[in-house]
Amino acid sequence: MFCYQCEETMNGTGCTMNGMCGKKGDVAVLQDRLIYALKGYAFCNSRGRTKDCNDSDFGPFVMEALFSTLTNVNFDAAYFEQMIQETIKRRDVVRNAVHNGAPPGPHAPNAAVITYEELMTKTAEEIGILSIENVDVRSLRETLIYGLKGISAYGIHALILNSESDEIYQFIEKALVSTIEDSPLEKPNVDQMVALLMECGSIGVKIMSMLDTANTGTYGSPVPTAVSTGVGQKPGILISGHDLKDLEMLLEQTKGTGVDIYTHGEMLPANAYPFFQKYDHLVGNYGNAWWQQKSEFESFNGPILMTTNCLVPPKDTYIDRLFTTNMVGWSDGTVSAKHIPANSDGSKDFSEIIALAKTCAAPKEIENGTVMTGFAHDAVLSVADKVVSAVQSGDIQKFVVMAGCDGRRKEREYYSDFAEALPDNTIILTAGCAKYRYNKLDLGDIGGIPRVLDAGQCNDCYSLVVIALKLAEVFGAESVNDLPLVFNIAWYEQKATLVFLALLSLGVKNIVIGPTLPACLSPTVLDVLVQTFNVSKNTDVESDMKRLITL
Template sequence: MANQMFCFQCEQTAKSMGCTGGAGVCGKKADTANLQDELTDSLIALARTMDGKDRPEKADHLMVDGLFTTVTNVSFDNESLKGLEEEILRLVDEFNPVVESFDIHGMWLTEHEDIRSLKSLILFGLRGMAAYAHHARVLGYVDPKVNDFFFEGMRAVGSNLDADALLTLVLKLGEINLACMALLDQANTETYGTPVPTTVDLTIEKGPFIVITGHDLHDLKLLLEQTQGKGINIYTHGEMLPAHAYPQLKAYPHLKGNFGTAWQNQQKEFAEIPGPVLFTTNCLMPVRPSYADRVFTTSVVAYPEMVHIGEAKDFTPVIEKALELGGYSEDQSLTGINGGTQVTTGFGHGTVLSVADTVIDAVKGGDISHFFLVGGCDGARPGRNYYTDFVKQTPADSIILTLACGKYRFNDLDLGTIGGLPRIMDMGQCNDAYSAIQVAVALADAFGCGVNELPLSMVLSWYEQKAVCILLTLLYLGIKNIYLGPTLPAFISPGVLDLLVKNYNIHPTTTPEEDLQVILG
C-alpha cells in the first residue's frame, strides 16, 4: 500500500478520475498520500471519541489543523504528518483507547459510488472550511457551532448513514461554512480594518526583499513588524494580494507590491529569484533546486528539507536570507499575464455596499446590464484560458466581480469604468466569497427579488477543497445556474451530479461564446 495511492480531491486529478500509483499530479508521493489518509482516519477516531464528551480546546485545534494539513498543496512532509497523527492518537487514547477504527483509503475503493460521493463532498468541504477556521482562530476568533460541525461531519464520513442523511449534512456544511466565512471576515476586518480599493504595483524595486504567499494575514503582519527598519521590502504573491487593501497592513511603507502571477507558475517565476519566499498556507508546489535554498514554510505547510518557522513565528532565518541574497540590483518592471503593470484589489462588501445607491441607480438607468462573478481557484490544466476569454467578451456595460486566485487570469486587464466604478472589482481571497454573497443579497433586497432573479451570473473555477465548501454554501443559499469548470469534480458520482443539476441547474462550462449567449439570452 505504501507505493500505491488513490486521491481525487483536486481538479487536476489524473485523467479526471483519480491519481493512483506512485505519485499524484500535484507532486505528492504515494507514501505521503497514504499518511494523509491515515491522518484522516485518526481525525475520524477523534470525532468518535469526543462524541457526547466535553471536548478540550486541544481537540478542536487538532481537528482543524489536521483537516487543513490534508488540503491539496499544503504538506509534502512525511515527518510532520506522522507527528500530527501521533498527537491526535495520544488524545484519543487518553479519552477512549478502544474507539472503533475507520479506513478512509478503503472507503475510496469500496463504498457505493453515491455514498462515497456524498461523503467526499463532506470531507473535502470540511478540509476547506478548516482553513478558514484556522485563520480566524489565530486572530482569536472562534465559533463553537463551527467547531462542533467538524466533529459531526467527520463522524458522518466514518458512518453508515444513508444517502438522504448524508445529503442533509452536505447542505448543513454549506450553512456552517457561511458562518465560518462570516467569522473570518469579522476577524480580518476588526483586526486590520475594512478593505479599501487599492492599486498594487507589479514592479519589484532594487534591494533586499521577501515574497510572502498563501492566505494568512497574521503571518504577514508579523513579518512586516519584524522587517520594519531593516531595509527589506515585502511583496505579496497569490492569494496574499488582497492584504494590500487592509488599512492596518497597507500602513507599512515596506509592503510594496505583488510578485508573480498565478500560484501554479511559481516553479518558473521563483527560479533563481534573489529573495526568499515564505509559504503561509496551501499552494506550495514541489520545490525545484533552482530556488530550494530560498523557500521557508510556516504553520501547517511543510516540505522535506525546507526551513520551517515554528509557533514562535521568529522570521529571523527569512530575514537573514533576504539580506544575504540582496535582491535585484535594478528595479524589475514585471507584468501580469496580459501585460498589465498594475492590479487593483479591496472591493469587499464594505466598499461595494458603501456605493450601493450608485450601483442600483446605474442598473435602473441602464448603465449596468449584468453582473458576473468570475473567480475561484486557478490551476494548470488546459482550458482555463476560458476565464480570460470569458471576461474579455463580457458586454462593455457589465461589471466583473472576482475573488480568489482565479483572478490572475485577467486581473491586469484594463476594461474601463462604469459610473466611476472599475469594471473589474477584486473582492479578495477565496473566503471573501462571503463578500460576494453579501452584495448579492443586498442587491436582491434593493430590487425586491430573489438572488436568482438578479442580472447576476456566477462563473466559477475550482481546484482544491476551499472551492468545494464555497460551492456548498452557494447551494445551501439556493443559488442556481452556476457555471462550473474547467472540469467537474471526479468525486461527484453520476447520481449525485444528476441531483445537483436537477435541483440547482449547475452547468459545466463549455465555451465563452456559448455560455455568454445562454446567460444573456
C-alpha cells in the same frame, strides 16, 4: 494511492501513483491514515461530550490536521507520521476517560480502537476513498470531507486572530463521525447525507463571516487600492498564501532593515487593508497565481515565505530560499524547506529569513504596472446608490461572479477569453486566485466603477454573498436568483468545494463551474445537484455567453 480531491486529478478520475500536485504516493497514504484516525478521534470525542470528558482542544487540533491534507499544503511524510501519532494519543485519552479505563466494547468502530502500529500497515485500499464500495455513498462522504477541509482552512485563519466557535467544532465532529463505515451510531441515508452537505455549506457561510469579521476587526475594512506590480532596488522577501497575521509579524520585524516586502498569489488583497498600508516597505505584489511560482520564485532572487496552501514542489535553484510556516511543509526525504514554527504565544521569529534577504539581489522585474483590489463588501456597498443607478439606467446589464481558483490546465484560458468577450455593460465580481486570469486585462470601467471588482482571497467570496444579498434587498428581489447576476466559477481545491456548498446552502441556482466537474461527484449525486440547483459545467465562450449573458 487514490486521490481525486482536486480539479487536476489524473484523467479526471483519480491519481493512483503520485499526485498531479506533486504529492508522492507514500504521503497520500499517510494523509488517508490521518483522516481515518481523525474519524476515530471524533467518534470518541462525541461520546466524551455526552459525559463531559471530551477534549477541549479537539476543534483546533482537528482543523490543523484537516488543513494539512488540502491540496498543495504539506508534502512532508514526517509531519503526517507525527500527526497520526498525536491523533491516536488524543483519541485514547478521551476513550479511556469515557470508559473509565475499561475496553471500549466489541461494537466500537475500528477507527476508535486501532493502534498506531496497526494503522501504519493499512493501505489506501483498506482505509482510503475506495474502501467505500457504494459509489454514491463514497461521493457524498468524500464531498463532505472536502467541505470540512475548507471549513478547517478558514477556521484556522480565524483562530489565529482569536475567533472561534464551538458550533463549528461540533459540526466537524458530527460530520466526521457520519463518515465512519462501521460506526454503531445511526447511519444517515442518502437524503440525510445530502442534508449534511447543505449544513456543511451553511457552516461554511458562518466560518467565512467569522473570518471576515476577524480580518476587518483586526486590519480594517479593505479599500480600493492600486497595487504596484513592479520592483524596487532593495532586496526583498516574498510572502505567499493567505495568513494575514504572518504578514503583520513579518512587516513589523523588517521595519528599518532595508528589506522590502512583496505579496504573492492570494496575499495580493492584503495590500488593500488600511492596517498594512502604513508600512512603506510593503511595496507591491510580485507575480501571479500559484501555479507560476516555479519561474517567479526563481526570478525573485530573495527568500520566499509560504504561509498556507498553494505550494508547488520547489526547484533546486531556490529551495535554499524557501521557508514554510503553519501547516505548510516540504520534504522529498533528502531536501527540506526550512520551517518557521510558532512560539507558545503565537509569535514567530523571522530573523533567519531577514538575514538571508540582506544577502540577496533585488527582485528581477517581470512586469511593471498596477492591479486593483480591495472591493470587499463595505467598499462596494458604500457606492451602492451609484451601482443601483447604473443598473436602473441600463449602463450595467449584468453582474458576473467569476470567483474561485486558478490552475495550470490550458483549458483555463477560457476564463480570460470569457472576460474579454463580455459586453462593456457587465461587471465581474471576483475573489480567489481565479482573478489572475483577467485582473490585468484593460477592461475599463462603467461610470467610474471598475469592470473587475476584486473582493479579495477565496474566503472573501463571503463579500460577494453580502453584495448579492444587499442587491436583492435594494431591488426587492425574492432571492439572488432573481437578480441580473450569473455565476461562472472556476475551482481547483477543497476550499472551493466549501464555497460551492455555501452557495448551494443559500439557495443559489444555475451555477456554472469548470474547467471540469469534481471527480468525486458520482452520476447520481451530480444528477441531484442538476435537478435541485441546475448546476452545470462550462462549455465554450460563445455558447456560455449566450446562455449566461445574452439570454
